[in-house]
Amino acid sequence: MEHHEIFEPYQKLVSIIIDDKECLVPENNSILRCLQYLDMEGVSDAELCWNGDCMDCMVSITDGNSTKQTLACRTEIRPGSILTNISEKICFRSGKTRVKILSDDIETK
């Protein structure tokens, strides 16, 4: 993985589920950073504030029995988390372990 400098230090990858797909992402990082790990170019190109202002990075996260909406840039990933309802600005491209900007998906349909 390139761009190690943008991630918080991590020793290992942890397993999470995005729209029924298992993905490995770096521990100790925000959800948004983990999505970037899966799609460096797509998330880097998105117009996101990364600081809680734009509200464009909302995701639903399920930990144990509870599901809540949260800002991906403000929430640290936890092993086993299940992510759904990823913001339209950053959406999971079905069938692939990458995230993709929605506008790119529309262009290819």
Ligand code: FES
């Ligand atoms: S990236 Fe703007 S609120 Fe999370």
